[in-house]
Amino acid sequence: CITSLCYLLVGDIYSLITYLGFVQWLAIGSCVFIVIVFRITRRHHPRPVKLKHLESNFIQDTNTMNFEKYQQKGVL
Known part of the structure; x- marks a missing residue:
């Protein structure tokens, strides 16, 4: 739904693909960064x-x- 609304606003599919790819890698990078930070700062926290x-x-x-x-x- 959000992608469809973005497509209506942008109009150019290639710029939308570039934008969504950037957002996806930004989300993945932040998740990896948070995992590394938690491994260092919460060393003794239980990991189920x-x-x-x-x-x-x-x-x-x-x-x-x-x-x-x-x-x-x-x-x-």
Whole structure:
């Protein structure tokens, strides 16, 4: 809904894409920055969700699946 309203105001789709991309990366960057700040300032705060091993296994499995998929197609 908000994107549609912005498109009506802007009129140029490429400037809208640029603007929304900037806003998205600004939000992602601020989230990463806050996580780093909380890791330093709230060192002993309880963390109920720990995904270190799950995330690394997911990323490794995803990369392996993509490699095997492209290897089967003959791209690699």
